[in-house]
Amino acid sequence: MTERNPAEHDPAGLGVAGLGPAGRNWAGNLAYGAARLARPTSVDELAELVVAAGRGSACVRALGSRHSFNRIADTDGLLVETSGLPTHVEIDAEARTARVSAGLRYGEVAEALEREGWALANLASLPHISVAGAVATGTHGSGDAIGSLATQVAALELVTADGSLLRLRRGDPDFDGAVVALGALGIVTALELDIEPNYEVAQTVFERLPLEAVLADLDAVTGLATSTSLFTTWREPDVVDQLWLKQRTDAATSAPPRDVLAQMGVRPATAKRHPLPGVSAEHCTDQLGVPGAWFERLPHFKLGFTPSNGDELQSEFLVPRERAADAIAAVRGLADSIAPLLQVTEIRTVAADALWLSSSYGGGTVGIHFTWLPDQPAVEALLPTLQAALDPFDARPHWGKLFDVGFAAQRMPQRYARWDDFRSLAARLDPDRVFGNGLLERIGL
Incomplete structure (x- = not known):
């Protein structure tokens, strides 16, 4: 050291x-x-x-x-x-799980699984993130019926404050509190992830959806594919710039998405697109409806390149699914303040889970994500206004992104039904707060 x-x-x-x-x-x-x-x-x-x-x-x-x-x-x-730490991806075909090193990136795990004929149910937009870090902060992809990456965890191992190795499996009393744990319980060394046989995904981008049509039936739009993402810059507050549909080829939607979107006057893009206006799509995963391996379509960006724009800041707030349309409309009401600082907003869905500090605990959510320009003082000045606008809709911040910590400290104990249970679990496993830090202390954990 x-x-x-x-x-x-x-x-x-x-x-x-x-x-x-x-x-x-x-x-x-x-x-x-x-x-x-x-x-x-x-x-x-x-x-x-x-x-x-x-x-x-x-x-x-x-x-x-x-x-x-x-x-x-x-x-x-x-x-x-x-x-x-030693790297490994150990597949148990009978249990349909893979034991993976905590520090591996999802893209590396995906490639190892693919070689053996296996897959994960979902991936985040970036395959560059580490498995343990993504799980611990509740990071997610998108899909009405698909939970966050943490819901794929069947077991985990962590070094606790006394140096012992604690193993927890799904169904153990402390498991639901230990998965999305913000690093407060120990250092995770390995996880077992649920796996399934390989599958293919086709990705198609549609352009310029009327926002009012989206808000009138958000469920219909997000249900058009296995995984959906809506992108807008808010420069035209009444238009969703792009809709990315990622559809498993072994699944079917209730109605062909082209037909549904054609009724809105929406057509598919004729060339590959990047979520950010004017940015080359070279490093994005392949589109235009061409099927490909799951790990080459579910992320937005390829593993071998700098993800997204690189020079950016990010925030995300997740709201209960039933309140999402109103929450998005509230964000639109701030478009004049948001747009000058914004690169793009992405809207995604996440299924409900039972993990105590997950932003989807107890019900499905819709994530409203902001990729900001790299002007942190200006972004931090706007965040209290943005969080206040989303507060009536019980918004929860993504734990790994920028948010007003003081505002969150006031609200989160009421937004998470198992907040005090997690505090008790942390006090039991780490009574001297060896794994604490300033941010956890400020939000009351």
């Missing part, structure tokens, strides 16, 4: 004059405040690091693919990179 030179860093995560050993996150908007960085190469070495840090009253946090935009993965103590 390497000591860093002391450097000040602001609580908003705007960066520092001199970087410590952990450097910056993927977007470059945040400089980690850790005094030390370690990259253990075994679970035993990781356990020794955790115990030693705890004795020294230093907090420990895990660092995955660095795709969080806030300080959820940060600490002023010890940051542990999980990518150095």
Whole structure:
């Protein structure tokens, strides 16, 4: 482990004059405040690091693919990179599960599964994110009948504060609290994921949907394919710029999407599209209705390239499905304030689950995602207004993206029915808060 030179860093995560050993996150908007960085190469070495840090009253946090935009993965103590742990993708065909290393990226897991004839039910828009980090923050793809990535977890293993290895399986008393855990219970070393036989997906992009037609029957639009994403810049507040439909070739929708959309005057794109206006679609996954392997269509972007735009900030707020149309209309009401700071908004659906800190706990949700220009002071100034507009619809922020932490601290204990149960679980597994950090403390966890 390497000591860093002391450097000040602001609580908003705007960066520092001199970087410590952990450097910056993927977007470059945040400089980690850790005094030390370690990259253990075994679970035993990781356990020794955790115990030693705890004795020294230093907090420990895990660092995955660095795709969080806030300080959820940060600490002023010890940051542990999980990518150095032994890598494996071990398939149990009878159980239909795969045991995977926590630090692997989803794209790497997908390629290993594909070679053996297996698949996951869904992927996020970026295959570049680490499995453990995505699961711990409730990251998701899209699909009316598909849960977040965390719902694919059948079991997990984590190093706890005393250095022991805790294994939890679906159905165990603490399992539902330990999956989306924000790194507060320990450092996850491996997960078992549900798998299924390989399948193909065809992806088609449609352009310029009337927003009023979408809001009039949002369920009809999101139900047009296995996975749907709506993109808009809000520069034309009454138009959804693009609708991406990802349809499994072994499944059928209730009505052919081309027929439904043709009734709205909407036609498919005639060339490959990028979600961001004016950006080359070279690095996007293939479209135009050509079927391909699941892992080459479910993400928006290819693994071998910089995902999305790269130079960006992100926020996302998830609202109960039954209130989504009104929530989207409320965002449209702020279009004049949002559009100058925005690259694109994406709207996706997530099925309900029973994971305590999941944004879809207890009911299906619709995620309203914002890819911002890299102007953090301006974005942070807008967030309280945006969150206030979404507050009547019981919005929950994505844990790994930018949100007004003070506002969330007031609301989240009421938005999560198992909030206090999670606090009790964390107190039991980590009584000295070895895995705590400033963000968790501010939101009451």
